[in-house]
Amino acid sequence: MQRSVIRWPGLMVFVGIIVLLTAFSWLFLDNLLRWGMERTLGRLNGAEVNIAKVEHHWVPLGLKVSGVQITDPAQPLQNRLVVGELEANIEADQLLLGRVVIDQMTAAGIRIAQPRQSEGEVYAPVSEQASDLAGAGWEQLNATLPSVEEIVAKVGLQTDTVVSEAKQKLEAQKTAFNEAKQALPSKEKIQQYQEKIKAITSGKISGAEDLAKRKQALDDLKAEIKQDKQAVKTFKEEVGNSKDLLQQQLAAVKNAPGNDIDRIKQFFNLDGSGLGNITGLLFGDQAQQWSQYVLLAYEQVAPMMARSGNDDSVKPVRGEGQWISFVDEDAKPEFLIKKAKTEIQLGATTVDVDWQNITHQHQLLGQPTTYQARADNNGLWDSFNLNGEIALTDMGFDSRQQWQLRGAQLQQLTLSQSDKLSAVISSARLNSDGDVNVRNSELGGSAGMRFSDMVMQADGSSQLTKTIAGALQKLERLDIRTKLSGNLTNPSLQLQSDLDQQLGQLMSGALSAQSEGKLADIKAKLSEQIAPVVGDYQGVLDTIGGSEETADNLDQQLEELLKAKVEDNLKDLLKGKLFGN
């Protein structure tokens, strides 16, 4: 008999196998999900991801995931992120179409940078972060504080030169003064003038001829007197100029020691170039740690988004093939968390962050991923606001983020524990605001940190660091500007502040105080150097003062002489002739 082509018992076996497979999947679904999530998240993260427990529920369709540890690829002994508990409701109809759409997700107990119990496996090693602050340490601070002697040698005191120049100028002035003085008419000459005038103007005029002779003689004499008067005028001008010049030079000489002391003190005014970037050395590590909080969204989410969105970065595992996406421009994203609430633990503080539209396909969604973090009056700060948006485009990342932190209370914040310098902020108040943006995966932006009411404890082991420590303890306020740059996965942080300037001023004061005795000695020596010159100058100036009086007298006498006339006698003579007297 011809047997039928259909083997009906085979159908029963098939049904049995399917039932067994379904039952197996049902029983082990949570483990299968956990395994799949660890694998997928691990590949996106670039390092091992561990999940303690996954539970599912069918109505409504959802998942509860506990104990998520995401290894930091750069530090495999550390988790970049730990999530205590995560719960999500998934849209079942979209899941049938291969889309994971989550209406609401809540994640609690999120901590960053937590140690791992064992080293996590790294799938995609990251290059070592090249920070502008890294590598610089107190040990490399080569600046040394100069002694007063070194500074004196370096400054090159100017008092000697000033004194030497003053002596030369004084001699020149003396010569010029003496030459002008020699041109003055003597007392005898004045007396001669008086006698001659008397002779010309007195006595009886015998006639017109005599009158003419007398007049001529007087005119000749006056011409001579005028020459002497001109000499007196020249002398007076010379005396005036000499006096001004000598007074200026005397002032320069007197000021020379003081100027030299000031120049020595100026050498104590240490600037940033001399000290190196103290701000970077002191606040570098702390600022980098804080920047992790600021860049939390980027550092945690961005690399995953980048990997999920970039086929090149997620290389297909050999033998596993590649999943090709055929979403068209109008399609919905294949992965979307519409709303998420995350509770991030920062020390003892919980920061709530609200997220909207978490996806790696922002172009399909037409909206960026947005987030807002807020935590007010929590004992650590007065207010904290952070908001931003992230979008993954064809060009790379496009994002913006702003924050404002007001009245953060810092307590026992260790800045440096180097052998060279230990510095701790015992207490301070911090205000900060800033913005960060990313264009084509390149970071940009700046942030300000304003410390006030600072109380610092610092100690140094070398002369320099001791002085710095002393200056740090006097700091009451500090403004730091940070500049962010570099690639998204390898950010660079640069710090600038008025700390170096403040330190310079404070250290200058400290150094000046230490050197006060030596400076007084130097000033005394310099004053001794100028004393004889000052005496000479004073003597010359006194002489000039006396000469001025003499010149005035001479000038007055000559002026009187020039007033003499012979016309009166001529009138008398003419009257007698005309009226017969």
Added chain:
Amino acid sequence: MLTLIAKLLRALNSETSPWALAMAVVLGMIMGLTPLWRVHNVIILLAALLFRINLTAFLLSFAVFSGLAYLFDPLFHDVGLAVLEAPSWQGIYQAIYQTAIGRLTQFYHTITMGSVICSLLFAPILAVVTYFIVVNYRRRIQAWFNKLRVVRAIQASRIWQIYTGLRG
């Protein structure tokens, strides 16, 4: 495994249709070369169980081709990638991708697509070759084969005892 080989020998020496054996080998080949956890393999399994084909040949073929599949995965990936990236087919792929059935088939996976295409292209060849071998084995080789010293030695071995045990 010994049992399976014994059963295969029995099938070869039995009156089982050569085409039933050839189809079994082909279905086992498709299931072996393509990734196991795919919807099309459920259909293959249903066909293997529902239609009266030789299950021994099916299981052996599946085992052998599963082992060979790892060697061919790079080839399947390349073929699948080339087919899935063919510009003129993008519209069709997009349309299928939007459907639940399309997603369920996981056609957009390069190795799945490549292995299905390769195994389907290879299926007629394997069917004909298998049929040819079975027919010629029974016609020419079986009698000669049984006279070989090696075969006689085998017949004295445990495998033959199993074989005969099954027969009995």
